[in-house]
Amino acid sequence: MSDLYSRHRRVMPDWLALYYDDPIEITHGEGRHVWDSDGNRYLDFFGGILTTMTAHALPEVTKAVSEQAGRILHSSTLYLNRPMVELAERIAQVSGIPDARVFFTTSGTEANDTALLLATTYRRTNTVLAMRNSYHGRSFSTVGITGNRSWSPTSLSPLQTLYVHGGVRTRGPFAHLDDRAFTDACVADLRDVLGHIRPPAALIAEPVQGVGGFTSPPDGLYADFHEVLKERGILWISDEVQTGWGRTGDHFWGWGAHAASGPPDIVTFAKGIGNGASIGGVIARAELMNCLDANSISTFGGTQLTMAAGLANLTYLLDHDLQGNARRVGGLLIERLRAVAAQLPGVREVRGRGLMIGIELAKPGTDEADPQAASAVLEAARTGGLLIGKGGGHDTSALRVAPPLSLTVSEAEEGAAILEDALRSAYS
CATH class of the missing domain: 3.40.640.10 (Type I PLP-dependent aspartate aminotransferase-like (Major domain))
Incomplete structure (x- = not known):
């Protein structure tokens, strides 16, 4: 992977953003999961920036x-x-x-x-x-x-x-x-x-x-x-x-x-x-x-x-009424994440609807954005097997959660558990 990263740096512009201190190459996917070139499997809660809408390698589309x-x-x-x-x-x-x-x-x-x-x-x-x-x-x-x-x-x-x-x-x-x-x-x-x-x-x-x-x-x-x-x-x-x-x-x-x-x-x-x-x-x-x-x-x-x-x-x-699935499973996921947030002083807000959920982080006890914590959670979630995104105003202190719309309840629970561990690690 380091070889591909160095090649990327030689031919791509400096302003072309990459996630993670050690960037990953995603080689294939199936359903709501993707794999990197080292064989690691991830639950995908960002879908190529909200682009993999239904599922990876959906047979009907393929x-x-x-x-x-x-x-x-x-x-x-x-x-x-x-x-x-x-x-x-x-x-x-x-x-x-x-x-x-x-x-x-x-x-x-x-x-x-x-x-x-x-x-x-x-x-x-x-x-x-x-x-x-x-x-x-x-x-x-x-x-x-x-x-x-x-x-x-x-x-x-x-x-x-x-x-x-x-x-x-x-x-x-x-x-x-x-x-x-x-x-x-x-x-x-x-x-x-x-x-x-x-x-x-x-x-x-x-x-x-x-x-x-x-x-x-x-x-x-x-x-x-x-x-x-x-x-x-x-x-x-x-x-x-x-x-x-x-x-x-x-x-x-x-x-x-x-x-x-x-x-x-x-x-x-x-x-x-x-x-x-x-x-x-x-x-x-x-x-x-x-x-x-x-x-x-x-x-x-x-x-x-x-x-x-x-x-x-x-x-x-x-x-397959994926809009309805987004409403049902997304509602469960938001409530699960809000329950976690209530226990963590660094989570300012969990917001969104359906399967479009934002988690805004702030320095505990303040309203001051905490982009360093957001980066730390992004890394910890990846280590735990979950891919999410980041966003926000000039501070980039919000986590973005947007899985494929076919997400199951069990996958939502799995992703929420990984995200909970990542959030706790950032404020431990």
Whole structure:
């Protein structure tokens, strides 16, 4: 492994992050488990950053990919593409957006780029609203709207971005308020921002902030935001790259917790839909999707191989009610972790819903973030046979737990026990 690591260091950029003091190479997986090149077996509670949505080596997906690879891998969007049309039909059907059109990309970054292109073209302005502590990708434009310093290497941007409150419930100037008062204060802040600027193109928001540490506002906040936006013709883009496809359990899309004002104008997706295949995309009503007045294609977006994987994966998820499983097993896992947290002074909060759970760590007796403890828990969990993630604001003090949606109760208990030991070791 040390040889591969040294080779990696010689040819990869320094800013390409790796987990663990002694990085691991994952060679294969099955179900909710993966193995490294030394033969160690791990329970996977991060799924390649929420990308292995159903299971590793899912037979239905493996079969679909193999059969498609035997026919044709790729032809581009210049030709009719049956797997692309079939997956688009399924996604439009479950989108909640009337007269939906779907455009496929290769990643969530590219999906958010496309959404920004649509919104700014339709509204004829390059001003965008985004949430503090947000993350939307690593391209020039999506870095420019990201509200998380740890993942924003430049202040240069083709867009004028203004950040509003609401994405983080338990920190910031409104944290002391109850949910209703918190929402009202955030809406007042939004109205105040809009009163000082020319009307922007859109608000882009993650219903649950992913890289930000699985933080979220009270249910209904984005519905209240949407009402304010609609008064001015401003669009709402819901970034569902991490929250989509039933991961939160209660709703198929993260925006479902804010549905009182109707669906978003634009939804972006990626990660889990491909179960490891590189798929992203945008859903919008026809009026918005068709607003571009120039030709365009996507060389690799919608390629037959990834579309076959996505269609098989989505079919499996719906047929096996993995959203319901995320709600049931995720609920048990959250309660188990909260019971552990109650005994540990360094755990500030266990938050989330479904199988999207954040554990925020702080220095005992304070509200001060503890990124060193988060790193220590990450290492201890790996030693115990569990892979998890990290996130948060500039401090990266939150642990991210997001297993495949087929997680069983016994696996949830096993993972919780390992995580409990890792947390106790960090504060012993």
